[in-house]
Amino acid sequence: MIVLYGIALLAGIANAVQPGQSTQLAKSFGQPFAAGLVSMLVGTATMLLVGLVSGRLRVPSLQQALDVPWWAWFGGALGAGVILAQLFVAQRIGAAAFLGLLVTGGVIASIALDHFGLEGFAVHTAGPVRLAGGALMIVGVALVALF
Structure with missing residues (x-):
């Protein structure tokens, strides 16, 4: 259980560091939305790589996809909202x-x-x-x- 708490703590540290990285990317590009897209693409590539390396990535069946509650499909949109908040709010406050x-x-x-x-x-x-x-x-x- 202590390992899980450690992972959660590291995720919290990443949560504190990520807004600065995202806004620096936006400043360098001169485009906050391009920076957000790059951030999400890097995140997607990271998930793909870790899933493949760990052997735990499997494509869900059509039935599994159909069984997902409607609201569960919006997690990615919420993640994008967090990145947008980082890009437009974090540096200001x-x-x-x-x-x-x-x-x-x-x-x-x-x-x-x-x-x-x-x-x-x-x-x-x-x-x-x-x-x-x-x-x-x-x-x-x-x-x-x-x-």
């Missing part, structure tokens, strides 16, 4: 405020997803302690963003 808002928004949304068991997540009730944790995240990000 700063890395700490951007990532703080990104993570806090994610935690608040996750509390709701868990509470209602949405998108296939196991139900974890949004009790007082979890809600307090979400509130503390909001206070924390406000302090980071304002000072």
Whole structure:
């Protein structure tokens, strides 16, 4: 389990570093949308390479594709939205405020997803302690963003 927490921590670090890389790419190109496309293409190539090297990449059957819930097809669009936010917002508000808002928004949304068991997540009730944790995240990000 500790390895999984380590991987999640590294993903958080990558989440903090990626906006600077994306905006630098946009500055170098002079085109934020071209930078976003390059970022997503590099991500796609990375997923393909890791999938092939690990032997875990398989093309789903037509039936599997038809069985996917309609809303599950929009994950890539949400990923593009995150990259667009990086390109147009992160440099303006700063890395700490951007990532703080990104993570806090994610935690608040996750509390709701868990509470209602949405998108296939196991139900974890949004009790007082979890809600307090979400509130503390909001206070924390406000302090980071304002000072």
